[in-house]
Amino acid sequence: MPTITLAEAITQALAYEMTADNNVIVLGEDIAKNGGVFRTTVGLLEKFGEKRVIDTPLAESMIAGISIGMAAQGLKPVAEFQFMGFIYPAFDQIISHAARMRNRTRGRLSCPLVFRAPYGGGIHAPEHHSESTEALFAHIPGLRVVIPSSPARAYGLLLAAIRNPDPVLFLEPKRIYRMVKQDVPDDGQALPLDKCFVLREGNDVTLVTWGASTRETLIAADTLEQEGVSVEVIDVATIKPLDMETILNSVEKTRRCVIIHEAARTCGLGAEIAAQLAEHGLMSLLAPVQRVTGYDTVMPYLKLEKIYIPSVERILKSVQSIMEYA
Amino acid sequence: MPTITLAEAITQALAYEMTADNNVIVLGEDIAKNGGVFRTTVGLLEKFGEKRVIDTPLAESMIAGISIGMAAQGLKPVAEFQFMGFIYPAFDQIISHAARMRNRTRGRLSCPLVFRAPYGGGIHAPEHHSESTEALFAHIPGLRVVIPSSPARAYGLLLAAIRNPDPVLFLEPKRIYRMVKQDVPDDGQALPLDKCFVLREGNDVTLVTWGASTRETLIAADTLEQEGVSVEVIDVATIKPLDMETILNSVEKTRRCVIIHEAARTCGLGAEIAAQLAEHGLMSLLAPVQRVTGYDTVMPYLKLEKIYIPSVERILKSVQSIMEYA
Amino acid sequence: MNVVATFTVTFTQILNEQGDLIQPLPDFAKDAETLIMLYRQMHMLRALDARAVIMQRTGKMGTYPSALGQEAVSIGMGAAMHKDDIFVPYYRDQGAMMQRGVTPTEILNYWGGDERASNFITPEAKEDFPICICISTQLLHAAGVAYALSLRGEKRAVVTGCGDGGTSEGDFYESINFAGAQRLPIVYVINNNQWAISVPRNKQTSTQTLAQKAFAGGFEGIQVDGNDVIAVRHVVEQALEKARKGGGPTLIEAITYRLCDHTTVDDASRYVDKPDLDKAWELEPFKRFYAYLEKEGLWDAQKEKALQEECSARMAEAAQACIHTAPAQPTDIIDYMYETLPASYQYQRDELSTAKLPEGH
Amino acid sequence: MNVVATFTVTFTQILNEQGDLIQPLPDFAKDAETLIMLYRQMHMLRALDARAVIMQRTGKMGTYPSALGQEAVSIGMGAAMHKDDIFVPYYRDQGAMMQRGVTPTEILNYWGGDERASNFITPEAKEDFPICICISTQLLHAAGVAYALSLRGEKRAVVTGCGDGGTSEGDFYESINFAGAQRLPIVYVINNNQWAISVPRNKQTSTQTLAQKAFAGGFEGIQVDGNDVIAVRHVVEQALEKARKGGGPTLIEAITYRLCDHTTVDDASRYVDKPDLDKAWELEPFKRFYAYLEKEGLWDAQKEKALQEECSARMAEAAQACIHTAPAQPTDIIDYMYETLPASYQYQRDELSTAKLPEGH
Numbered sequence A, B: 001m002p003t004i005t006l007a008e009a010i011t012q013a014l015a016y017e018m019t020a021d022n023n024v025i026v027l028g029e030d031i032a033k034n035g036g037v038f039r040t041t042v043g044l045l046e047k048f049g050e051k052r053v054i055d056t057p058l059a060e061s062m063i064a065g066i067s068i069g070m071a072a073q074g075l076k077p078v079a080e081f082q083f084m085g086f087i088y089p090a091f092d093q094i095i096s097h098a099a100r101m102r103n104r105t106r107g108r109l110s111c112p113l114v115f116r117a118p119y120g121g122g123i124h125a126p127e128h129h130s131e132s133t134e135a136l137f138a139h140i141p142g143l144r145v146v147i148p149s150s151p152a153r154a155y156g157l158l159l160a161a162i163r164n165p166d167p168v169l170f171l172e173p174k175r176i177y178r179m180v181k182q183d184v185p186d187d188g189q190a191l192p193l194d195k196c197f198v199l200r201e202g203n204d205v206t207l208v209t210w211g212a213s214t215r216e217t218l219i220a221a222d223t224l225e226q227e228g229v230s231v232e233v234i235d236v237a238t239i240k241p242l243d244m245e246t247i248l249n250s251v252e253k254t255r256r257c258v259i260i261h262e263a264a265r266t267c268g269l270g271a272e273i274a275a276q277l278a279e280h281g282l283m284s285l286l287a288p289v290q291r292v293t294g295y296d297t298v299m300p301y302l303k304l305e306k307i308y309i310p311s312v313e314r315i316l317k318s319v320q321s322i323m324e325y326a
Numbered sequence C, D: 001m002n003v004v005a006t007f008t009v010t011f012t013q014i015l016n017e018q019g020d021l022i023q024p025l026p027d028f029a030k031d032a033e034t035l036i037m038l039y040r041q042m043h044m045l046r047a048l049d050a051r052a053v054i055m056q057r058t059g060k061m062g063t064y065p066s067a068l069g070q071e072a073v074s075i076g077m078g079a080a081m082h083k084d085d086i087f088v089p090y091y092r093d094q095g096a097m098m099q100r101g102v103t104p105t106e107i108l109n110y111w112g113g114d115e116r117a118s119n120f121i122t123p124e125a126k127e128d129f130p131i132c133i134c135i136s137t138q139l140l141h142a143a144g145v146a147y148a149l150s151l152r153g154e155k156r157a158v159v160t161g162c163g164d165g166g167t168s169e170g171d172f173y174e175s176i177n178f179a180g181a182q183r184l185p186i187v188y189v190i191n192n193n194q195w196a197i198s199v200p201r202n203k204q205t206s207t208q209t210l211a212q213k214a215f216a217g218g219f220e221g222i223q224v225d226g227n228d229v230i231a232v233r234h235v236v237e238q239a240l241e242k243a244r245k246g247g248g249p250t251l252i253e254a255i256t257y258r259l260c261d262h263t264t265v266d267d268a269s270r271y272v273d274k275p276d277l278d279k280a281w282e283l284e285p286f287k288r289f290y291a292y293l294e295k296e297g298l299w300d301a302q303k304e305k306a307l308q309e310e311c312s313a314r315m316a317e318a319a320q321a322c323i324h325t326a327p328a329q330p331t332d333i334i335d336y337m338y339e340t341l342p343a344s345y346q347y348q349r350d351e352l353s354t355a356k357l358p359e360g361h
């Protein structure tokens, strides 16, 4: 079996579920004939036809809004926003309607849909093509927010997202779309939507991260290991709802925690994790909870984007500083 | 001098600044002829004419978008969203453009504007009329987010917001629009936009809050004082940028902290405050940092809204539980 | 400079303000029972609104948007629909909602602040959408529903609508543009009641008609006298027929007037000129319909009195049912956010399960 | 059923694809120098695009959107503007931006990933807006600018635009609706190049023309041959005159064709049919203009060659200047977020001030 990339795992999951369930349809800008600007929907038009694979007009609120209507009718739309930076015109539809229809009708109508968007920086794209505003959505009741960080997790989590009876925002870390290849059996096996993944076990410090930053975090963990620091790495993956149990258990063991994310620091998801540590894990903490994050500024244009994205060096520095507490 | 309400203090500030500065204009739905659905712009049309007091078409993205164009031309628009629940169609314009124009042009164009919106629940209004999603905006680089909680602070902070050379989201806790009256001299004195207000000093616990929840928090503080607990109450007021210094200093003294907000808990602003305590105040904390907040659900319709809004009882219970740590 | 495209907007009226026929009657209107049923439904709506306003004034109701003066729009539209069509209303569409089987008690409960009221008990309405507060957002949901119907090859159509103010929202336009592009089975009914709260129609847009906005979506836009229930039902019926046959969308601007405050928390006397309002009262939909029915020998003052009493009694009953609806559980506020509550929110549910219901229950 | 409103869309062409005049020349086009200047600016644009694509292919540039085939739209529009009008461009308007005084180096630096490039050095462009990536959002900014001009009673106007795809966004509609309602001094130029990345014009909307979308805003919408620079300049000039005189907005649909990939990261061969593309090449804007100028005795192969070389050299220079632009400071990424950096972010600036510039600098 040939190994596939994260991007290809997305396509594989979409094709699998569209075959298995006629109600699944995909829609978005440039997703049909062109197969998506990141080629994640390639081949679907040919296989499933233009009624189920829809090139929509260029209008994001519309993409979200019609998906809600479709979902209320029992379809399972998987709608793509071309980049996370273009999801905001749809913000109202997503948070005021998709996330609330079940509650508003006390279960009569619901929104089994997935909003997909490539997210994060580091691909040398223009302004607005590098957003990481997952925390905005993690604040919204009624949503689930899922971020895969490997081909296998992309496949299994996307299947779970499509099968989930409620709306899921599925953010694809585009910087690692093609960075790693993996064997991903096309077996239709979904992964759980309410569990963190422990990518590596260790005893001295817990590094909590998700998305493309898993890459720098794992590299930092390797380096630290060589320096004699035993590192546990957790990929949160589903950031809403948040599986704090896994994180708290880990920190209870390691007694130190650094959270790494690319998003701007203030009110990022790192804040929620640190807050829960301050509430439920305070007594186990030996050292301040640190966050290694993007700055409180917008992702710079490509010339300076590397300065913004949390680097291995910044992670190392942070861990080294809290290793001083004992 | 007659005392005025928070709502009247808003009008007073608007009228003051429109008189002082011809570039200040106000716009929004129903704000001119009708004086605003909360009457906060009453009388402005008559005083300043329909070119400076604009009843716009019903379109929120438009309200934000044209404000940006006006501001780039040196006007100082103060745009009203009728309710915070209707700000989301404008989300893209606010975060992608208003908040970024200065950075995008390296200072050539800027957006000296204010977006006002009544916010929060508890006035028995229909769905979407009770939103408290201030944390979404606190995550956005380039914005300032300001929330007054008394007539005097409303006046002084709104003047500061209008005079500020960058975009300010000004959220008005509508539940207390008319709850308290105060002497507010119409002297054009602005208040600082980067400072918390210590509403009450104490030694045993710091209660941090903002907006309408200041009311329940102050009541709880009174009760606690009678029980022998000395309570410090901080009104954050400007939630972005966040004056953590005042909060950290307070917690260093009291060694206990409860954060109270009406917004849904997960990724609310309380998380950021708690996270900074876990980072910078860990060693002074005697007890877990607690948050008394709205639930992770949407504000219920009016029959159940009181169940959602943090009550005096919930605040008391939280403080009592952390007083056990010593 | 060549002319490459031409468009026209038409206006339809069947019954004028004196109650005279100025157009031949459509077939449905030749049936006396049908006419009386329409008139009856208009009265039910007026009675519901009157009751709701009383309840609100006496503290038994939240904010309520009456449809006073616009009964012919809601009722004509509702009457034109087939049972299996789907309705995606805006917040002033309680008339058509009742025709679809939603009970007056549900409508009162909704505005009284009870989410359970949108879990319609009538099976016929089960695919219909709940009231939508965010202006014009529902128009996109409606287009999505219409897409689903067309994908499945069903011969059903969707009716949706908004007010004159609602046509200024981007979502209005994105919906008509998508519906046009996909030739969806959908009918848009604009209740042009001349006001969006305090903002008059002519400040909302400088277009000569609202109907012409359909041209931006690539399909037909027409005007109808929104005070003429026969005309409204007729044009909506025709548009629905066209839609079910694959002829694509239609936008109908129903011209009427809001004779009431925007809602019970509004005071229209601040911005509506009395003479305009008086003039509008002369055009309102009951008077002309009564005159016509009377001329046709179908109606008289006695029947009118009996009907008004019946409607009023029916709504008083609904109000009682509303007031006596058993309180919802505090845990309801979290139990419907997700199909299955995520484990990490369970502690919040536990806390809610011990919460006391607020006073007043 | 009465007709209550009628609308028409016209199409203007002056120079047809053979380079024959099919309409009398507007005054400006009777001046040889003016014509040659237009032709020259079109060449400068084509040369800039060619250079940018080369730079991108060799790793010296980010994603770049060429205007190949659409030069007459950008240049005609830019030429029609007065210096003190204000331009609010979309991302494919580099032609008009250059006419406004933005330097080719700035444009290359912008797409090369340097924010400083939007702090235009030319004072004439200081009120113009930077390139806008979020489709059609700029149309609202433009309306706000136009409002400011009109509030101050200035006799200036705003030019803004978007692509065919951009007309599907809600912001497009909200902008035209507001501009119409307020009768603002603004001209919308739609570059209808038939494609929105891979989505063809007819999937975007079912309207017969894009021009008719103006009717939803309550003002005139016209079509122009977007491959005819004389016609484009003429209709934009007329619309600007009207706007400055208080006659309100105009929407101009310029019909052209995207002869290139959407951007350097696109591959149009996936979705554009070769025969269509070949046909489009026959209509492109240079050939006919060259033919006309030649017939008029104003141009020949030698002048053409010289001009091409000059443009190419100019852009090679600009590329060098771009490549040698001194690197920005890491602290720049935070120093312009606020006029004065809030004290609470100072520690982030401190951290940035010790950051190393990434490799490649």
Ligand SMILES: Cc1ncc(C[n+]2csc(CCOP(=O)(O)OP(=O)(O)O)c2C)c(N)n1
Pocket: B029, B058, B060, B082, B086, C092, C133, C134, C135, C162, C163, C164, C165, C166, C167, C191, C193, C195, C196, C197, C258, C262
């Ligand atoms: C997105 C949004 N913005 C603002 C409001 C507040 N609001 C409620 S009704 C209304 C006026 C609507 O007027 P119109 O569309 O003409 O409908 P009508 O009420 O006259 O039937 C406004 C501004 C809202 N509900 N939703």
Ligand SMILES: Cc1ncc(C[n+]2csc(CCOP(=O)(O)OP(=O)(O)O)c2C)c(N)n1
Pocket: A029, A058, A060, A082, A086, D092, D133, D134, D135, D162, D163, D164, D165, D166, D167, D191, D193, D195, D196, D197, D258, D262
């Ligand atoms: C709001 C938004 N959505 C999506 C995109 C991604 N995108 C960039 S260009 C483009 C197509 C635009 O087509 P059109 O408006 O016809 O302009 P053209 O590029 O053809 O000149 C898309 C979808 C974007 N930049 N902004």
Ligand SMILES: [Mg+2]
Pocket: C163, C164, C165, C191, C192, C193, C194, C195, C196, C197
């Ligand atoms: Mg109205």
Ligand SMILES: [Mg+2]
Pocket: D163, D164, D165, D191, D192, D193, D194, D195, D196, D197
């Ligand atoms: Mg295009």
